[in-house]
Amino acid sequence: MEIAPLVAEVLKRQQVRVSFFAANERTKQGDGSLGDHWAPWWRARAAEGHEFASHTWSHVGWRADLGSAQDPAFRVRPSAGPRAGQSLVLSAAEYCAEIARAADRLQALTGRAPLPLFRAPGGKTSPRLLASARACGYTHVGWSPTGFLG
Numbered sequence: 001m002e003i004a005p006l007v008a009e010v011l012k013r014q015q016v017r018v019s020f021f022a023a024n025e026r027t028k029q030g031d032g033s034l035g036d037h038w039a040p041w042w043r044a045r046a047a048e049g050h051e052f053a054s055h056t057w058s059h060v061g062w063r064a065d066l067g068s069a070q071d072p073a074f075r076v077r078p079s080a081g082p083r084a085g086q087s088l089v090l091s092a093a094e095y096c097a098e099i100a101r102a103a104d105r106l107q108a109l110t111g112r113a114p115l116p117l118f119r120a121p122g123g124k125t126s127p128r129l130l131a132s133a134r135a136c137g138y139t140h141v142g143w144s145p146t147g148f149l150g
Helices: 004-014 036-047 092-110 127-135
Strands: 019-022 051-054 060-067 072-078 088-091
Touching (some): 004 036, 036 051, 036 092, 051 092, 060 127, 072 092, 072 127, 088 092
Parallel strands (some): 019 051
Antiparallel strands (some): 060 072, 072 088
């Protein structure tokens, strides 16, 4: 979020609308990128006509599929929140909750319903992870072949 004010200024000056994919990552100021400190920044982006979608609450990176196709689970590693850096196992429902928690917070901050999309941290997914997300109403938007900035 350190460059967020500059990004917002450039988008406004160039009259470009974007879709922000957000996770509650640690910031140098305030209580996380989706915390109360940044709420005015998110509200201003909503007023400018931007869209919003989830990047998972704790910036949960997929590592491996576990379980079965009928009862999927995933080895993940969050890079934000109290379990940052830990290897965890999440059920499909718990992974969906990670997506939904960020989407719900974006709606609370902006007053706008987020898009039913998510972007996986690091762009790492599997067919099983994507199917689990689709089952709870989220479509994945991948990274560009040219890199994270698309």
